[in-house]
Amino acid sequence: MAAVIREAAALGPGLRAVWLEAPEAAQAAVPGQFVMVEGGPRRITRRPFSVSGIDREQGLIRLLVRVVGPASAWVGGLSPGQPVGLHGPLGRGFTLPPAGACAWVVGGGVGTAPLLFLAAELRRAGGAVWAALGGRTADEVVGADELKRSGAGVAVATEDGSAGERGLVTTLVERRLAGGGPPPATVYACGPRGMLVAVARRALEAGLRCQVSVEERMACGVGACAGCTWPDGRLAPDLALRRLASSREAPGEGGGGGPLRVCRDGPCFEVVRA
Amino acid sequence: MTGRRRAATGGVDLGVTAAGIRFPNPVLVASGTFGYGLDYTGIFDPGRLGGIIVKGTTLAPRAGNPAPRLCETPAGLLNAVGLENPGVEAVIAHHLPALAPLGLPVLVNIAGENEAEYEKLAERLTGQPGVRALEVNLSCPNVRKGGMAFGTDPAAVERLTRRLRKRTNLPLFVKLSPNVTDVVEIARAAEAGGADGLSLVNTLLGMAIEVETGRPALGNVTGGLSGPAIRPVAVRMVYQVAQAVKVPILGSGGISTSSDALEFLMAGASLVAVGTALFADPLSPLKIIAGLEEFCRDRGIRRVDRLTGVALPGRGGVAEACRG
Ligand SMILES: Cc1cc2nc3c(=O)[nH]c(=O)nc-3n(C[C@H](O)[C@H](O)[C@H](O)COP(=O)(O)OP(=O)(O)OC[C@H]3O[C@@H](n4cnc5c(N)ncnc54)[C@H](O)[C@@H]3O)c2cc1C
Ligand SMILES: Cc1cc2nc3c(=O)[nH]c(=O)nc-3n(C[C@H](O)[C@H](O)[C@H](O)COP(=O)(O)O)c2cc1C
Ligand code: FES
Numbered sequence: 001m002a003a004v005i006r007e008a009a010a011l012g013p014g015l016r017a018v019w020l021e022a023p024e025a026a027q028a029a030v031p032g033q034f035v036m037v038e039g040g041p042r043r044i045t046r047r048p049f050s051v052s053g054i055d056r057e058q059g060l061i062r063l064l065v066r067v068v069g070p071a072s073a074w075v076g077g078l079s080p081g082q083p084v085g086l087h088g089p090l091g092r093g094f095t096l097p098p099a100g101a102c103a104w105v106v107g108g109g110v111g112t113a114p115l116l117f118l119a120a121e122l123r124r125a126g127g128a129v130w131a132a133l134g135g136r137t138a139d140e141v142v143g144a145d146e147l148k149r150s151g152a153g154v155a156v157a158t159e160d161g162s163a164g165e166r167g168l169v170t171t172l173v174e175r176r177l178a179g180g181g182p183p184p185a186t187v188y189a190c191g192p193r194g195m196l197v198a199v200a201r202r203a204l205e206a207g208l209r210c211q212v213s214v215e216e217r218m219a220c221g222v223g224a225c226a227g228c229t230w231p232d233g234r235l236a237p238d239l240a241l242r243r244l245a246s247s248r249e250a251p252g253e254g255g256g257g258g259p260l261r262v263c264r265d266g267p268c269f270e271v272v273r274a
Numbered sequence: 275m276t277g278r279r280r281a282a283t284g285g286v287d288l289g290v291t292a293a294g295i296r297f298p299n300p301v302l303v304a305s306g307t308f309g310y311g312l313d314y315t316g317i318f319d320p321g322r323l324g325g326i327i328v329k330g331t332t333l334a335p336r337a338g339n340p341a342p343r344l345c346e347t348p349a350g351l352l353n354a355v356g357l358e359n360p361g362v363e364a365v366i367a368h369h370l371p372a373l374a375p376l377g378l379p380v381l382v383n384i385a386g387e388n389e390a391e392y393e394k395l396a397e398r399l400t401g402q403p404g405v406r407a408l409e410v411n412l413s414c415p416n417v418r419k420g421g422m423a424f425g426t427d428p429a430a431v432e433r434l435t436r437r438l439r440k441r442t443n444l445p446l447f448v449k450l451s452p453n454v455t456d457v458v459e460i461a462r463a464a465e466a467g468g469a470d471g472l473s474l475v476n477t478l479l480g481m482a483i484e485v486e487t488g489r490p491a492l493g494n495v496t497g498g499l500s501g502p503a504i505r506p507v508a509v510r511m512v513y514q515v516a517q518a519v520k521v522p523i524l525g526s527g528g529i530s531t532s533s534d535a536l537e538f539l540m541a542g543a544s545l546v547a548v549g550t551a552l553f554a555d556p557l558s559p560l561k562i563i564a565g566l567e568e569f570c571r572d573r574g575i576r577r578v579d580r581l582t583g584v585a586l587p588g589r590g591g592v593a594e595a596c597r598g
Pocket of ligand 1: 047066067072113
């Protein structure tokens with residue numbers, strides 16, 4: 001229930017990588033799952049952070065923390081040896097395609113965090129990974145080097161053109177779709193909601209499966225408080241979310257209209273036409 | 275140190291009997307923060323609690339309010355869940371049977387839009403296995419009809435309690451709203467109507483504005499404030515109500531530590547419920563139970579129920595509890 005910080009380092013301005021000693025979580029976590037982390041001595045709720053990587057042998061999990069307010073500043077500022085309250089891994093992760101299949105990952109800002117863990121698992125299973133990463137500025141683009149090192153193809157777009165090409169990550173996806181290369185088994189996306197909507201629409205139009213990890217404010221993280229529910233279970237008026245059965249299985253039934261608790265039914269969902 | 279030595283010879287009795295129900299210890303979990311009792315099972319064994327108050331349940335399923343439903347504030351949490359729940363039939367068919375093996379007292383929190391709905395809920399839940407009492411939610415600030423609209427009018431509270439009293443033999447804990455000028459008047463009305471116990475307090479009506487966008491922070495605009503921020507208000511209300519009624523009080527409002535729980539007991543509560551503190555640390559109810567036991571053991575207090583009301587006028591404080 002408490003984890004000790006093993007290592008913490010800056011990855012860029014306002015972005016920290018924190019490795020925690022959490023052997024059980026490291027064993028159990030699948031890509032797309034998250035942990036609830038204490039946000040400081042006076043915080044009222046723990047905060048959700050995606051597992052962005054694991055070291056099973058050493059029993060470590062990694063969080064990538066974008067500092068946006070008091071709780072993320074506190075978590076990002078933890079130093080080695082410090083204990084922190086935490087529970088998890090929680091939620092339903094992504095469903096992985098058959099071993100060796102090709103997948104695309106599309107990340108906006110720190111939304112790339114769960115996709116780094118996913119890409120590592122996909123690469124381990126021998127799959128080809130292509131990543132499209134975006135942010136407003138170069139500082140907001142997360143994980144490009146790590147993905148390149150893992151052998152993934154990486155394309156970057158920023159709104160101000162300070163890294164990669166100027167524009168949105170959706171443009172990269174559109175061009176790749178038009179390029180006529182081998183289609184991926186699944187397009188995985190995590191980032192701002194507008195980006196998820198745009199990417200999911202393009203993927204579904206092209207006849208591809210699309211899974212997204214969505215964000216909502218949380219209090220319990222375990223399905224007990226109904227604080228994180230999307231009452232209509234939709235990503236957009238035309239896009240419904242469907243629960244994923246669990247990792248490595250076929251998509252589950254349900255969802256697509258009824259209330260969904262992001263923490264327990266998600267945070268990863270399959271996107272289907274409403 | 276003498277207290278500690280005494281502990282070696284005799285344990286502390288944490289059990290409490292209230293409204294005819296035997297609770298293994300006085301620490302329950304508050305409605306709406308613990309789902310239907312099993313969501314935290316991966317983190318701790320809910321069988322160690324004093325009892326479970328399940329989510330506010332309505333006749334028909336409810337999808338609840340639009341997101342965002344939560345907003346953290348200084349020392350508090352605003353929520354506007356809006357009574358999302360699967361409806362009483364699903365609760366009876368799926369949730370209550372799953373809870374039964376724990377063998378704990380289960381209180382079902384009920385919410386209606388009108389008196390007839392409350393009556394139907396009470397009838398439907400009567401005789402269901404495991405249900406030991408109803409907590410009648412007359413205080414939800416997040417729904418347009420029913421809820422707090424009832425709980426702020428003493429005549430309506432008395433009438434509804436009396437009608438429910440006729441429909442069920444289950445003990446009734448009427449849950450009061452702090453959003454009133456005189457909570458004592460409402461408490462007296464519930465007691466006069468036949469309540470077996472009173473729960474107080476529910477959340478305080480509040481709101482927050484996100485200044486970057488100039489929009490309300492919650493989808494529902496207003497929400498209920500819980501957590502340490504409301505604790506002094508809740509303690510004051512328990513203290514006032516305890517002097518005016520004879521029925522037992524289940525106190526809640528910002529209880530995070532055993533010292534917080536002791537404040538409520540000393541102010542006159544027989545039982546306490548922990549809600550928002552679960553979100554900072556899911557183990558807090560267990561830590562509170564352990565802390566209560568330690569407090570009693572260190573002072574040679576043999577039964578935790580001896581502490582109820584010791585802070586009230588004319589009572590003898592902790593010294594009184596140590597004597598018996
Ligand atoms: C499933 C999930 C996975 C996430 N993974 C990551 C991650 O890997 N890295 C990362 O940097 N961030 C992640 N986040 C977001 C992170 O939880 C928030 O940035 C953090 O809670 C903000 O807290 P704060 O006090 O620093 O900022 P605040 O000042 O509280 O808020 C800043 C913003 O954070 C969001 N937020 C506020 N309260 C909550 C809450 N209780 N739960 C969720 N979001 C909230 C709101 O959008 C708010 O506008 C994730 C969120 C979710 C739901
Ligand atoms: C997310 C949330 C949901 C709640 N839902 C209900 C509910 O359904 N019915 C009810 O009577 N009270 C509900 N409450 C109020 C709590 O049961 C409790 O009375 C209140 O939060 C004060 O205690 P606390 O500060 O320990 O949380 C809810 C509170 C929270 C934070
Ligand atoms: S955060 Fe409590 S139900 Fe999802």
